[in-house]
Amino acid sequence: MSTGTITGIAAAIADDANPTNRRSLPAVSITTAQTGVSTRANEMGMRPMQERVYAHRGEQYLLIKSPPASGKSRALMFIALDKLRNQGLRQAIIVVPERSIGGSFADEPLTRYGFWADWVVRPQWNLCNAPGIDEARVAKSKVKAVAAFLASGDAVLVCTHATFRFAVEELGIAAFDDRLIAVDEFHHVSSNPDNVLGQQLGAFIARDRVHLVAMTGSYFRGDAVAVLAPQDEARFETVTYTYYEQLNGYDYLKALDIGYFFYTGRYLDAITRVLDPALKTIVHIPSVNSRESTRDKHREVDAIMEALGTWKGLDPATGFHLIERPDGRMIKVADLVDDDPAKRDKVAAALKSPAARQDRDFVDIIIALGMAKEGFDWIWCEHALTVGYRSSLTEIIQIIGRATRDAPGKTHARFTNLIAEPDADETLVADAINDTLKAIAASLLMEQVLAPRFEFTPKNAGAREDFDYGPGGYVEGRTNIGFSEASGQFHFEINGLITPRSPEATRICREDLNEVITAFVQDKTALERGLFDRDDTLPEELTQARMGKIVRDRYPDLDGEDHEAIRQHAIAALNLTQHGKALAERGTASDATRANTALIDGVRLIAMDVRDLDIDLIDRINPFDAAYAVLAKAMDEATLRQVQAVIRARRVSIPYDEARELALRALKFKQERGRVPDITAQDAWERRMAEGVAALARYRAQQQAKNG
Numbered sequence: 001m002s003t004g005t006i007t008g009i010a011a012a013i014a015d016d017a018n019p020t021n022r023r024s025l026p027a028v029s030i031t032t033a034q035t036g037v038s039t040r041a042n043e044m045g046m047r048p049m050q051e052r053v054y055a056h057r058g059e060q061y062l063l064i065k066s067p068p069a070s071g072k073s074r075a076l077m078f079i080a081l082d083k084l085r086n087q088g089l090r091q092a093i094i095v096v097p098e099r100s101i102g103g104s105f106a107d108e109p110l111t112r113y114g115f116w117a118d119w120v121v122r123p124q125w126n127l128c129n130a131p132g133i134d135e136a137r138v139a140k141s142k143v144k145a146v147a148a149f150l151a152s153g154d155a156v157l158v159c160t161h162a163t164f165r166f167a168v169e170e171l172g173i174a175a176f177d178d179r180l181i182a183v184d185e186f187h188h189v190s191s192n193p194d195n196v197l198g199q200q201l202g203a204f205i206a207r208d209r210v211h212l213v214a215m216t217g218s219y220f221r222g223d224a225v226a227v228l229a230p231q232d233e234a235r236f237e238t239v240t241y242t243y244y245e246q247l248n249g250y251d252y253l254k255a256l257d258i259g260y261f262f263y264t265g266r267y268l269d270a271i272t273r274v275l276d277p278a279l280k281t282i283v284h285i286p287s288v289n290s291r292e293s294t295r296d297k298h299r300e301v302d303a304i305m306e307a308l309g310t311w312k313g314l315d316p317a318t319g320f321h322l323i324e325r326p327d328g329r330m331i332k333v334a335d336l337v338d339d340d341p342a343k344r345d346k347v348a349a350a351l352k353s354p355a356a357r358q359d360r361d362f363v364d365i366i367i368a369l370g371m372a373k374e375g376f377d378w379i380w381c382e383h384a385l386t387v388g389y390r391s392s393l394t395e396i397i398q399i400i401g402r403a404t405r406d407a408p409g410k411t412h413a414r415f416t417n418l419i420a421e422p423d424a425d426e427t428l429v430a431d432a433i434n435d436t437l438k439a440i441a442a443s444l445l446m447e448q449v450l451a452p453r454f455e456f457t458p459k460n461a462g463a464r465e466d467f468d469y470g471p472g473g474y475v476e477g478r479t480n481i482g483f484s485e486a487s488g489q490f491h492f493e494i495n496g497l498i499t500p501r502s503p504e505a506t507r508i509c510r511e512d513l514n515e516v517i518t519a520f521v522q523d524k525t526a527l528e529r530g531l532f533d534r535d536d537t538l539p540e541e542l543t544q545a546r547m548g549k550i551v552r553d554r555y556p557d558l559d560g561e562d563h564e565a566i567r568q569h570a571i572a573a574l575n576l577t578q579h580g581k582a583l584a585e586r587g588t589a590s591d592a593t594r595a596n597t598a599l600i601d602g603v604r605l606i607a608m609d610v611r612d613l614d615i616d617l618i619d620r621i622n623p624f625d626a627a628y629a630v631l632a633k634a635m636d637e638a639t640l641r642q643v644q645a646v647i648r649a650r651r652v653s654i655p656y657d658e659a660r661e662l663a664l665r666a667l668k669f670k671q672e673r674g675r676v677p678d679i680t681a682q683d684a685w686e687r688r689m690a691e692g693v694a695a696l697a698r699y700r701a702q703q704q705a706k707n708g
Contacts, residue, residue, distance in 0.1 A: 029255065029256070029257050029258075030247065030255065030256040030257075030258075030450055031254060031255050032247045032248045032249075032250060032253065032254050032255070032256075033248050034248075034250060034251065034252070034253075034254050035248060035249050035250075036249060036250070036251045037248075037249035038070070038245060038246050038247075038248070038249025038250060039249065039250060039251050039406060041113060041114075042114075043114050044078075044113075044114045044115050044116075045110060045112075045113025045114045045115050046074075046075075046078065046115075047070075047071050047074075048241075048245075048249070049066050049070045049071050049072075049075065049241040049245075049246070050071050050074055050075040050078060052239055052241060053066075053075040053078070053079065053239050053241075054075070054078050054079065054082075056237055056239055057078070057079045057082045057083070057087075058087065059236075059237040060211050060212070060235075061205070061211070061212050061235045061236040061237065062079070062211075062212070062213045062214070062236060062237050062239065063186070063214045063216075063233075063236040063237070063238045063239070064076075064213065064214065064215045064216070064239050064241075065216060065217075065238065065239070065240045065241070065511070066215070066217065066239075066240070066241040066246070067217050067241070067242070067243045067246045067397075067401060067404070068217050068374075068398070068401025068402070068404060068405070069246070069377075069379075069401065069404060069405045069406065070241055070246045072184070072215045072217075073104040073105055073184075074108065074110075075215075076094070076105075076182050076184075076213060076215060077105070077108060077110065077119040078110070078115065079182075079213060080092040080094075080119075080156070080180055080182065080213075081110075081115075081117045081119065083180050083211060084155055084180070085117065087211075088178070089178060089179055089180050089211060090178045090179055091149070091150070091154070091155055091156070091157070091179045091180070092155060092156045092157070092179065092180040092182065093146075093149075093156075093157050093158075093159070093164070093176070093179060093180065093181050093182070094156065094157070094158045094159070094182050094184065095159060095160070095161055095164045095181065095182065095183045095184065096128065096158065096159075096160055096161070096184045096185065097160065097161050097184065097185045097188050097374065098160060099128040099129075099160055100128075100348065100352070100371070100376065101128070101184060101185070101374070102126055102127075102128025102129065102158050102159075102160070103128070103352055104184075104377070105119075105121060105126075105156075105158045106121065106126070107119060107120050107121060119156075120155075120156070121156045121157075121158055122154055122156075124145070125145075125149055125154060125156060125157040125158065126157075126158045127142050127145055127146070127157065127158060127159040127160070127163055128158055128159065128160060130142060130145070142159065142163045142166070142167075143163070143166050143167045143170050143171075146159065146163065146164075146167035146171070147167070147170075147171055147175075150171070150175055150176070150179075161183075161188060161197055164181075164197070165196050165197050165200065168200045169196075173200070173203050173204060173207055174207070174209075176204070176209075176210055177207075177209040177210065178209060178210070179210055179211075180210070180211045180212075180213065181201075181204065181210050181211070181212050181213075182212075182213040182214075182215065183197075183201070183212070183213070183214050183215070184215050184216075185215070185216055185217075185374050186214035186215055186216040187216045187394050189201060189214075189228065198228070201228070201232075202228075202229060202232055205232050205235060212236075214236065217374070217397060217398060217401060230554075230555060230556060230557050231557065234504055234557070238507060238511045238512075240453075240511045242453055243404075243450045244450060244453070246404075247404060247450070250406040251406055252406050252407060252408055252409065252410050252411060253404065253405075253406050253407075253410055253411060253412075253413060254411050254412070255411065255412045255413070256400075256403070256404060256412075256413045256414065256415070256450075257412070257413075257414040257415070258400065258414070258415045258443060258446050259414065259415070259416050259417070260416075260417045260419060260439055260440070260443050261274055261416060261417070261418050261419065262419055262420075262421040262436075263418055263419070263420065263421060264421050266294065267286070267292050267387050267388075267418055267420065268294070268300060268303045268304065268307070270418065271283075271304060271307065271385075271387065271418065272307045274385060274416050274418060275304070275307075275308075275385055276383065277308055277309075277325060277331055277364070277365070279382040279383040279414075280360070280363075280364060280365075280378075280380045280381050280382045280383070281364075281365045281366070281381070281382065281383040281384075281385055282365075282366045282367075282368060282372050282376075282378070282381055282383070282384050282385070282399075282402050282403075283304065283365065283366070283367045283368070283385045283386075283387070284368055284369065284372070284373070284384070284385070284386040284387065284399060285297060285300050285301070285304075285337065285367065285368070285369055285387050285388075286387045286388030287369070287388065290388045290389070291388075291420055292387055292388040292389075292418075292419075292420045293388070297337050297369060298337065298338075298339075300337075301335055301337050301338075301367050304367060305321055305323055305333055305367075308323050308325065308331065308333070308365070309323040309324050309325040309326060309331070310323065310324045311323060312324050312330070315332065317350070318332075318334075318346070318347065318350035318363075319334075319335075319343055319346040319347040319350060320332040320333060320334050320347065320350065320363055321333040321334075321335060331364040331365065332362075332363045332364050332365075333363075333364065333365045333366075333367060334347050334350070334351060334363050334365070334366045334367070335347060335367055336348065336366060336367065336368040336369070336371045336372055337367055337368065337369045348371070350363075351363065351366070351378065356378065357377075357379060360380045360407070360409070362380075363378075366378065366381075372402065373395065373398050373399055373402070374398040374401075376402055377405070378402065378405070379405035379406070379407040379410075380405075380407050380410065381402050381403045381405065381413070382403060382410060382412065382413050382414070383403060383413070383414050383415075383416065384399050384400060384402045384403040384413075384414070384415045384416070385416045385418065386399055386415070386416070386417050386418070387417075387418045388417075388418075388419070388420075389417070389419050389420075389435045389436075389438070389439055390417070390442075393442050393445065393518055393522065396415075396417075396442060396446075399415065400415045403415060417439065419435075419436065419439055421639065433642055433643055433646050434528075434646075436631075437527065437531050437627065437631070438522070438527065440627050440630055440631060441521045441522070441527060441531075441624070441627055442521070442522075445517065445518060445521045453489045453490070453510075454489070454490050454491075454492060454513070454569075454572070454573045454576070455489060455490065455491045455492070455510070456492050456493075456494055456497055456509070456568075456569050456572055456573075457491070457492070457493055457494075457497065457499070458493065458494065458495070458496070458497045458499060459479060459493045459494065459495045459496075459497075460476060460477065460493070461493060462474075463480070463482065464482055464484075464491045466484050467482030467483060467484050467489075467491050468482060468483050468484070468485065469481070469482040479493050479494070479495065480493045481493070492572065492576065494568075494572060494614065494615060494618070495614035495615070496614045496615040496616065497565075497568055497569075497572075497615055498561065498564050498565040498568055498615075499565060500562050500565040500566065500569075501559075501561055501562055501565070502558060502559075502562050504555075504557075504558065504562075505555075505558055505562035505565055505566055508555065508566050509565065509566060509569045513569055513570050513573050515554075516547075516550070516551060516554065516566060516570040517570050517573065517574050519550050519554060520546070520547050520550050520570065520574075520623075521574075521623075523546065523550060525546060526542055526546045526547075526550075526624075527624070529541065529542060529546070530542050530622060530623065530624030530627070531624050531627055531628055531631075532646060532647050533647070534622065534624075534625075534628060537622075539619065539620050539621055539622040539623075540619055540620065542622065542623065542624070543567075543571045543618070543619045543620075543621070543622075543623065544567070544619055547567050547570060547571055548563065548564075548567050551563050551566050551567045551570070568615055568618070571618055571619065571623070572615075572618050574623050575618055575621045575623055576618075578621075578623065578625075578626045579621070631643065641680050644679075644680050645678075645679040645680055645690075645694075648679050648680070648691070648694075653695075654691060654692055654695040656696075656699050658692065659692045659693075659695035659696040659699060660692075660696055661692070662688060662689050662691070662692020662693065662695075662696075663689075663692050663693050663696045665689050665692075666689040666690065666692060666693045669686070669689055676690070676693070677689040677690035677693065678690055679691060679694065
């Protein structure tokens with residue numbers, strides 16, 4: 001079978017690739033089929049994703065969910081030109097989150113590739129190239145430019161989210177009637193009342209006089225706030241092109257590795273263990289407010305370059321640092337952290353030049369802090385190395401997208417997250433463990449985000465066209481599992497499955513399961529119960545009660561039967577991915593096929609392993625079991641003792657007065673012995689004192705939360 005695969009690897013990275021303490025979290029490895037499908041154009045110059053979007057060009061409200069490098073910018077050009085010529089709209093306004101992304105909407109000679117018109121943006125209407133920052137006090141000239149454009153006969157304007165917000169505030173909603181508004185990186189929008197752009201888009205939808213196209217690589221946010229209000233989101237037609245389809249259809253890239261790594265001490269002492277100068281790499285250093293930061297970003301950049309070799313000066317044309325490696329090879333490092341606008345803008349301009357796209361050796365390593373994430377297009381990037389825990393899965397996927405461009409000679413790509421290991425001497429061990437577990441949960445979720453799409457039906461629903469159901473084909477009365485080579489999609493039959501009734505619920509089950517699963521995996525209550533309180537938590541509490549609440553809160557306008565259908569589909573997708581991975585790891589697939597088809601073979605073998613899939617079985621699986629097993633495999637005794645301490649502390653129930661008395665005795669214990677009581681100690685009294693300290697800390701945290 002020549003299809004792609006996703007397989008989890010527990011601690012599969014060799015020891016000599018690990019950072020200082022030689023400890024790694026597991027990786028997820030994705031091998032693709034290199035079909036070339038996603039890069040081939042039709043007679044109009046459209047790649048498959050763009051052709052799929054163009055088929056919905058008549059929709060007034062269109063949401064495009066597609067990964068980096070899949071061609072969203074050009075897809076919008078095709079749609080906008082059709083709306084301007086054939087659908088009666090007067091103008092198109094393209095709205096991007098930052099000026100650097102405006103280059104994605106520069107002139108394109110589309111007729112050269114078979115389309116009926118070219119994409120042209122007159123220079124004065126690409127406001128991303130205009131001088132001045134996008135801040136209310138100094139952006140008045142750009143707002144005036146938007147007003148001048150609306151009064152002109154020209155077709156296209158490109159501006160930032162900020163410029164657009166200011167223009168709407170100044171000019172009013174009605175000024176944009178009969179125009180197309182296209183919002184790139186749509187996950188920046190939020191239904192939160194404090195999100196100005198989100199409120200403005202809600203007003204545009206309420207007035208119903210514009211066409212809206214929303215584009216994003218990940219339609220979920222890290223803050224659990226909905227992107228759009230449910231009633232507004234229901235107005236949009238959704239077109240989804242999965243990461244799996246994109247990667248599997250490349251010509252060159254055939255493997256992507258996602259790994260999380262611990263380090264001890266300073267990250268600067270560990271980074272050389274995961275930073276390979278032979279790979280084209282983007283290094284995202286930690287936020288200055290994170291625990292990984294040294295609080296001096298410029299010295300961090302200098303230290304990284306010093307670790308790479310000997311500094312030999314600056315390239316006068318590009319501003320890149322020239323570093324001589326110990327073997328004599330010269331590498332070029334782009335510093336996007338520098339606070340000097342002139343220097344940073346020079347480097348950024350060089351990275352956007354045609355040479356950066358055409359010449360693999362134009363630059364070797366890019367060091368960034370807030371830049372080089374969404375919309376940053378360096379096709380040669382092989383390694384996205386990120387230092388510090390990222391709470392937003394959206395940000396993680398955007399960073400991974402920097403390395404997943406297809407380019408000649410580029411066969412492998414990787415994402416590495418370098419995370420500070422919890423320090424046993426710190427008082428915030430519990431928070432550090434929590435952060436680690438969130439990172440693990442996010443890494444496990446990657447398997448779902450990047451996995452092929454699932455279609456679930458009740459048993460005996462009938463075969464789907466273009467699906468392969470194995471040697472015996474589709475068999476009535478059996479739990480059938482089919483796979484489509486063309487789309488990378490699975491068809492699962494599950495006994496007792498509820499099917500959605502409304503069109504919106506059907507769409508959610510078809511398009512938005514990743515968003516539902518994301519909300520579940522990042523839910524604090526579900527995460528803590530599923531990982532910390534496994535022995536005292538029934539799986540049904542998570543899969544039925546907690547997931548049920550998340551679905552109801554997310555889709556309040558749907559009825560109870562549709563809520564249950566969405567819940568069952570989401571739990572099925574999450575758990576079947578995990579179960580198929582486990583079967584593949586146990587070696588049920590033959591060695592001959594494991595290299596390319598591990599997940600697919602593993603998922604297919606579920607039918608033989610489980611015999612009769614039903615919804616009760618799915619609900620009885622704890623979706624966080626794999627995370628706990630991963631944690632146990634990947635960590636040493638000291639860290640596991642910390643985890644055990646956190647788990648035990650959360651299970652202790654001690655009255656406040658007793659907890660306070662025990663904490664006082666623990667203080668005396670520390671004064672006498674030079675250490676705090678250990679909650680995992682063999683001595684019962686020492687354990688009890690430690691439990692009292694943990695209980696008192698919880699009481700105080702609860703009181704602070706109540707007061708704050």
